[in-house]
Amino acid sequence: MKKLLSLLLVAAAAACAPAAKPSGAAKPVATATAKVAAAATPVPFPEEPFRKQQPAPGAIKSFAQPPLTRFTLANGIQVFLVESHELPTVSMQLVFDGGSAADPKGKEGLATMCMGLVSDGTEKLDKIAFSEALADLASSIGSYAGVDEQAVTLASLTKNLDPTLDLFADTVLRPGMRADEFDRTVKRRLESLKQIKASPAGIAGRVGGAIAYGDAHAYGRIWTEESTKAIKVSECKEYLKSWLQPANARLYVVGDVTKKDIEEKFGKRFASWKGKPKRPPQIGAPKPRSGKIFFVDVPGAPQSVVRVMHLGPKRQAEDFVENSLLASILGGGFASRINMNIREAKGWAYGAYGGFSYGRDFGLFSAGGSIRADATVDAIKEILGEIKKIKTEEVTVGELQREQDGAILSLPAQWATGGQVLQSYKSLVYYGLPLDWWSGYVPKVKAVTVGDVKAAAEAHLEDDYQILVVGDAATVLPKLSELGPVTRLDADAKQVK
Amino acid sequence: MKLAHALAFVALAASPAFAAQSDPTLPNEKYVLENGLEVILHQDRRVPLVAVSVWYHVGSGDETPGKSGFAHLFEHMMFQGSVHTGEDVHFELLRKAGASTVNGSTNPDRTNYFEVVPSHQLETALWLESDRMGYMLPLLNDKSFANQRDVVRNERRQNYDNVPYGKERFSVNEALYPEGHPYRYLTIGRHEDLQNAATSDVRAFFSTWYVPANATIVIGGDFDTEEAKKLVRKWFGSFPKTAKPAHRDVPTPALTGGPKKTTVEDPFAKLRRLHWAWHSPASFEAGDAELDLLASTLGNAGTGRLYKILVHEKQLAQSVSAYQASSGISSSFHVVVDLKSDADQAEVERILDEEIAKVTKEPITDRELKRAVTQYESGYVWGLEALLSRVETLQLYNHHLAKPDAVTTDLDRYRQATAAGIRDVAAAWLGKEKRIEVTTIPGGGK
Numbered sequence: 001m002k003k004l005l006s007l008l009l010v011a012a013a014a015a016c017a018p019a020a021k022p023s024g025a026a027k028p029v030a031t032a033t034a035k036v037a038a039a040a041t042p043v044p045f046p047e048e049p050f051r052k053q054q055p056a057p058g059a060i061k062s063f064a065q066p067p068l069t070r071f072t073l074a075n076g077i078q079v080f081l082v083e084s085h086e087l088p089t090v091s092m093q094l095v096f097d098g099g100s101a102a103d104p105k106g107k108e109g110l111a112t113m114c115m116g117l118v119s120d121g122t123e124k125l126d127k128i129a130f131s132e133a134l135a136d137l138a139s140s141i142g143s144y145a146g147v148d149e150q151a152v153t154l155a156s157l158t159k160n161l162d163p164t165l166d167l168f169a170d171t172v173l174r175p176g177m178r179a180d181e182f183d184r185t186v187k188r189r190l191e192s193l194k195q196i197k198a199s200p201a202g203i204a205g206r207v208g209g210a211i212a213y214g215d216a217h218a219y220g221r222i223w224t225e226e227s228t229k230a231i232k233v234s235e236c237k238e239y240l241k242s243w244l245q246p247a248n249a250r251l252y253v254v255g256d257v258t259k260k261d262i263e264e265k266f267g268k269r270f271a272s273w274k275g276k277p278k279r280p281p282q283i284g285a286p287k288p289r290s291g292k293i294f295f296v297d298v299p300g301a302p303q304s305v306v307r308v309m310h311l312g313p314k315r316q317a318e319d320f321v322e323n324s325l326l327a328s329i330l331g332g333g334f335a336s337r338i339n340m341n342i343r344e345a346k347g348w349a350y351g352a353y354g355g356f357s358y359g360r361d362f363g364l365f366s367a368g369g370s371i372r373a374d375a376t377v378d379a380i381k382e383i384l385g386e387i388k389k390i391k392t393e394e395v396t397v398g399e400l401q402r403e404q405d406g407a408i409l410s411l412p413a414q415w416a417t418g419g420q421v422l423q424s425y426k427s428l429v430y431y432g433l434p435l436d437w438w439s440g441y442v443p444k445v446k447a448v449t450v451g452d453v454k455a456a457a458e459a460h461l462e463d464d465y466q467i468l469v470v471g472d473a474a475t476v477l478p479k480l481s482e483l484g485p486v487t488r489l490d491a492d493a494k495q496v497k
Numbered sequence: 498m499k500l501a502h503a504l505a506f507v508a509l510a511a512s513p514a515f516a517a518q519s520d521p522t523l524p525n526e527k528y529v530l531e532n533g534l535e536v537i538l539h540q541d542r543r544v545p546l547v548a549v550s551v552w553y554h555v556g557s558g559d560e561t562p563g564k565s566g567f568a569h570l571f572e573h574m575m576f577q578g579s580v581h582t583g584e585d586v587h588f589e590l591l592r593k594a595g596a597s598t599v600n601g602s603t604n605p606d607r608t609n610y611f612e613v614v615p616s617h618q619l620e621t622a623l624w625l626e627s628d629r630m631g632y633m634l635p636l637l638n639d640k641s642f643a644n645q646r647d648v649v650r651n652e653r654r655q656n657y658d659n660v661p662y663g664k665e666r667f668s669v670n671e672a673l674y675p676e677g678h679p680y681r682y683l684t685i686g687r688h689e690d691l692q693n694a695a696t697s698d699v700r701a702f703f704s705t706w707y708v709p710a711n712a713t714i715v716i717g718g719d720f721d722t723e724e725a726k727k728l729v730r731k732w733f734g735s736f737p738k739t740a741k742p743a744h745r746d747v748p749t750p751a752l753t754g755g756p757k758k759t760t761v762e763d764p765f766a767k768l769r770r771l772h773w774a775w776h777s778p779a780s781f782e783a784g785d786a787e788l789d790l791l792a793s794t795l796g797n798a799g800t801g802r803l804y805k806i807l808v809h810e811k812q813l814a815q816s817v818s819a820y821q822a823s824s825g826i827s828s829s830f831h832v833v834v835d836l837k838s839d840a841d842q843a844e845v846e847r848i849l850d851e852e853i854a855k856v857t858k859e860p861i862t863d864r865e866l867k868r869a870v871t872q873y874e875s876g877y878v879w880g881l882e883a884l885l886s887r888v889e890t891l892q893l894y895n896h897h898l899a900k901p902d903a904v905t906t907d908l909d910r911y912r913q914a915t916a917a918g919i920r921d922v923a924a925a926w927l928g929k930e931k932r933i934e935v936t937t938i939p940g941g942g943k
Contacts, residue, residue: 043708043737045631050731051581054590055624058617061545061719086543087882128809131799135868138875157875184812191815191837194767199661300764303651303659334588334599344585347647350655370655372647402593409595409615416544417882 063412065438066421069259073267075246075274080425081262082254084418088158090255091419092266093426094172095151098243101218101281107231109223113185114236115145118152118244120185121176122167130167130176139164141171147218148283148360149430150243158256161265169269172244182233189228197491200298200470201370204305210493211294211466212309212364213286219359220286222493245275250429254422286311286362291487292466295480297473303349304376304471305368308383310462312356312363315431321444322456327355328403329395329453330386331367335402337386338367346382348375354383356460360430365461373472377479380467387465391457394450407445411438520874521881523891523902526722532738533710536729537891537901539717541884546597547718548888549622550611551630552896554713555706557684558605558826559744562677566649566686567694569603571702573645575610576601580632582625584641590625594618598885603684606780606825607896613885616719620728627732630712634703642696650692653685661765665937668761669774672933673829674750680826708739713895717888749827750776756932762941768815769836770937771845773853777830777926780823781897784922786910788821788830791919793869794861795819795832795852800868802852803832813840813848825897830927842936850929857924860916873911877904 069081077094100111119141121127134140139156141164152172156164196202206222213220253262288311313323324332331338331354342352354367367387371379415421428437467483469476480486490496525539557568578584591599594614601610610629614622657663667683674681682690714733716725752775778784795803796819807814815835822829832853836845881887881904894903 043704043739045737046735048735051624051628051632054582055620057594057621058619060615060617063545087878089878128799128805132868135797135800135872136864138871155879157878184809187812187837188815191768194838195661198767199765200659301659302654333592335592343648343651344644347644348651350648350652370651370659372651372654402589406592406595409618410597412545412615413595413597413613416546416884419882 060409061412063415065411065415065424066418068421068425068435070435071259071263073251073263073270075270077246077249077251077270079251079253079259079262080422080429081257081259082418082422082425083256083258084254084421085256086418088256090154090156090158090161090253090257091422092154092168093151093252094153095149095250095252095426096243096245097149097248097277097280098239099145099148099150099281100221101148101283102239102243102278103221106227107235108221108227109189110231110235110239111145111150112223113182113189113228113231114239115143115150117177117182117185117236118143118175118240119171120181121178122170123174123176124170125167126176126178127181133167134164137164139167141168143171148281152244161257161261165265165269173270173273175240177233177237177240179233182236186228186231189223190225193223193225193228198298200301200303200305203296203298203491204307204468204470206491207294207296207470207489207493208307208309208366208468211289211291211468212311212366214289215493217286218281218283220289224492242278245277246270246273247276249277252422252426254418283359283361288466291485293480293484293486294466294468294489295473295477295486296468296470296489296491298470299472299474301470301472302373303370304373304469304476306371306376306380306383307366307368307468308354308380308387308465309364309366309468310465312365313460314361314363315358316433317363319452319456319459321441322448322452323356323460325400325403325407325445325448326390326395326453326456326460328407329399330354330390330457332403333406337390338369338383341382341386342369342371342379346375346379348372348379352379352383354386358431360432365465373475376469376471376476377483380469380480380483384465387461391454391461394454397450400448400450400453404445404448408442411441520905520908521877523881523887523904525891525901527895527901530709530730530734530736532733532736533708533741534733534736535713535895536726536733537713537715537895538720538722538725539715539887539891539901540720540722541717541887542719544884545616545719546613546884547616547619547622547716547720548598548611548613548885549619549626550609550715550717550885550888550892551626552713552715552892553608553610553707554606554711554896555702555742556604556606556608556825557686558679558747558824559706560679560686561745563690564694564698565682565690566653566684567690567698567702568608569684569686570646570649570691570694571699572601572603572608572610573649574637574642574699575629575633577641577645578633578636579628580635582628584636587625587629590621594621596622604824605680605684607892609889609892611885611888613718619716619720619725620732623728623732626714627736630707630709630733631736633707634700637696637699639696642694642699646691646694649685650688653688653691657683657685659765661767662763662770662937663765664763665761665770665772665935668759668935669772669831669933672757672759672935673752673774673776678750679747680824705742708742709733709736710739710741713892715888715891715895715901717891718884747826752776752931752933755928755930756934758934758936761935761937763937763939764941766937766939768838769840769842769939771832771834771836771842771849772935772937773832773849774933774935775830775927775931777821777828778922779827780825781907781910784926785821785823785828787914787919787922788828788926789823789873790866790869790911790914791856791861791923792819792821792830793872794865794919795856797872803834803849806848806852807834807845811844811848813837813845853923853927854929856920857927858920860920863916866914866916866919870911870914874908877908
């Protein structure tokens with residue numbers, strides 16, 4: 001390879017000769033450029049005054065969020081289309097209400113399992129034949145359940161859209177739901193559960209919700225070996241009948257298609273599909289588990305996964321923009337206070353964060369990181385210190401300006417591809433926000449003052465927080481106990497001695 | 498968002514067997530400054546963004562014994578500041594400028610640095626990249642170096658030491674590469690080598706490798722070409738000319754007398770993992786593409802031979818994967834199987850052994866070959882949508898083939914592969930005596 005590479009370089013240098021001296025060729029300078037310096041000898045770089053100043057930016061170009069086409073198919077499916085004809089590809093998500101929030105007690109994991117099974121073959125094609133048919137087209141079809149939304153998805157080259165839609169229609173309308181495939185799913189999930197319960201990050205993801213939202217809440221319930229074994233394939237078939245119905249379904253489409261294509265190609269295949277799903281499951285208010293500090297032991301773990309959590313404002317809140325800017329300054333990006341403290345000043349982690357995340361009707365504040373075991377408690381104290389500081393002292397004008405500029409100027413990047421644009425609209429639909437929500441965004445961001453950020457911090461950062469630590473007990477627990485009483489949990493979020 | 502000329506689809510005449518195919522193209526202009534810095538411009542005016550990427554043609558494959566992990570640790574130091582920009586303000590300045598992506602990465606072949614910024618901020622990106630190319634050492638200090646050494650060690654803990662199957666990744670490379678070979682300790686490196694690194698190493702590494710003549714800058718997106726050339730000349734044109742540093746000669750490793758077996762105890766792992774690997778042809782060398790196609794045929798979920806037998810029919814495995822890990826000095830071919838808790842390991846090993854022997858003796862079917870090629874072709878269509886992906890693809894081809902837009906050249910490797918050719922490559926490289934086998938078993942201390 002060495003030899004080949006150098007040969008290629010020589011060949012390319014020759015081939016590139018005409019282009020090698022364009023108008024961009026280097027300006028000769030007085031220092032050191034005349035001779036080729038030997039490698040490893042530091043070569044002097046020129047002192048040039050213009051380097052001392054950050055260059056003035058050019059004129060900002062305006063860029064509006066690309067448009068969305070909305071229409072409804074005859075059977076009631078609402079379509080959200082972003083046309084994008086640059087690539088010969090099409091992506092679709094057919095989204096339904098329902099999801100794990102509807103799991104019966106004792107059968108946690110039902111929605112995830114049943115929806116996963118949907119794309120494991122059709123009445124005609126078993127899993128392997130279905131996979132091969134898709135692979136021959138270079139297409140993919142998937143399915144998943146979230147907490148309160150679930151979908152069947154498709155990705156295809158435009159030229160293969162018709163045969164892929166045939167398979168997609170079979171997937172949605174005539175899924176295989178075979179007993180042997182269901183059995184494989186059960187076994188696979190039981191094995192993967194063993195692995196999730198053995199890694200610090202897996203455990204934190206599993207028990208974090210049970211603490212912050214409560215064991216009984218849709219976002220806090222945990223699927224277990226017992227709940228997995230309790231589910232039957234007949235229940236999956238029932239589940240699909242209850243939820244995969246066209247009334248109130250949403251079809252999100254992006255790519256190289258038009259409204260007419262969707263009406264014809266999709267409409268034709270789903271023309272006779274009629275029916276109403278159950279009423280969407282109601283997700284009540286979260287009820288955090290009682291207790292303040294929680295610990296799960298992973299003996300010998302060289303790092304602890306740390307989360308400081310409490311319930312937060314909703315996505316639909318009036319002060320959402322203020323809350324976003326607050327979160328950005330506190331723990332949103334590399335330059336945020338928590339990361340600069342924990343990583344860049346202390347060297348205790350590869351990265352640390354803090355900010356708000358949102359369910360459909362509620363929010364959560366969470367801050368933390370993967371912290372070197374012996375620094376775990378010091379890092380928690382620093383994170384709590386940063387939270388306290390941002391509640392009691394105004395942020396600097398420079399920090400706010402940085403995040404305001406960053407939020408506004410990075411908008412084109414958020415909408416650079418059709419897929420990103422569609423996702424942005426999908427998110428607005430999910431939260432019940434108007435589809436022109438972004439049109440009011442820039443002036444709102446510009447209007448925020450340091451006083452507004454402090455007000456947001458006072459309103460939404462609580463003194464009453466919960467802490468989860470997953471790590472090595474011998475290293476972490478003695479110091480952690482100094483912060484207050486510690487509740488020890490296992491990887492199923494059950495209390496242990 | 499009308500189609501500019503950025504990602505046009507052109508009819509392809511070069512490949513008679515697939516004459517109807519059309520490939521994405523990556524229009525670009527390449528030139529070289531007098532100091533040796535390569536410049537590649539890829540204009541795409543659809544969205545007001547520019548992506549700037551600088552590749553230094555040095556990676557962990559250039560590390561010397563006792564310095565494992567250093568190329569990557571050095572990469573971290575390139576974000577710590579330079580004379581005219583100030584200390585540790587790289588991310589802050591770019592956030593304020595509206596950057597959406599800012600990062601760097603290190604692999605055995607190269608180290609890259611990139612940012613995507615609104616197009617009116619192109620010059621700030623060039624200011625930052627030129628400043629760390631030319632003026633990084635004066636700000637180098639022990640405090641910041643010690644901090645990043647800790648950060649990198651935490652990165653290793655987070656991605657290798659505190660996760661399942663992190664240990665076996667080191668074991669696989671230790672089995673494949675002898676002491677002294679730069680791939681032996683992975684790009685992340687050993688804790689003891691990282692801890693022993695010093696600022697004097699940073700100075701030496703910078704002076705040797707981080708010279709304009711060893712770098713390529715690609716600017717992609719919404720810019721005026723003449724203006725971009727003027728800016729490149731302003732920020733990089735006065736930099737000194739040096740020789741292009743030479744990579745040391747690393748003997749191509751070879752294994753005989755295998756299979757060479759290692760067992761690893763991993764306290765985070767709950768399922769046994771069988772990881773088999775072989776040496777294989779370097780990136781873009783003859784046989785490299787054939788092994789990519791073979792990997793798909795063996796390992797893809799749903800369609801791969803090993804998937805069908807081990808995961809689907811016999812349910813002996815939780816998952817399988819197969820991949821050709823392409824690299825500049827040489828590559829490696831891998832088959833990885835996670836066993837079900839109750840699976841008979843000997844039976845799985847016997848099946849793996851048989852199935853791999855089979856592809857060294859018999860050609861794969863036409864349908865398998867066509868399917869694997871189709872997957873690669875469509876992967877390029879989907880994979881080149883994002884501006885930064887296109888910029889990085891130009892870098893990759895320029896690095897390995899000295900030709901920035903080599904999409905068709907690259908795809909032709911796959912389209913021209915034959916089932917008999919794949920069998921011959923497998924026979925040449927995937928023999929049992931050339932194999933290493935690393936078995937992870939749950940348990941043990943950390």
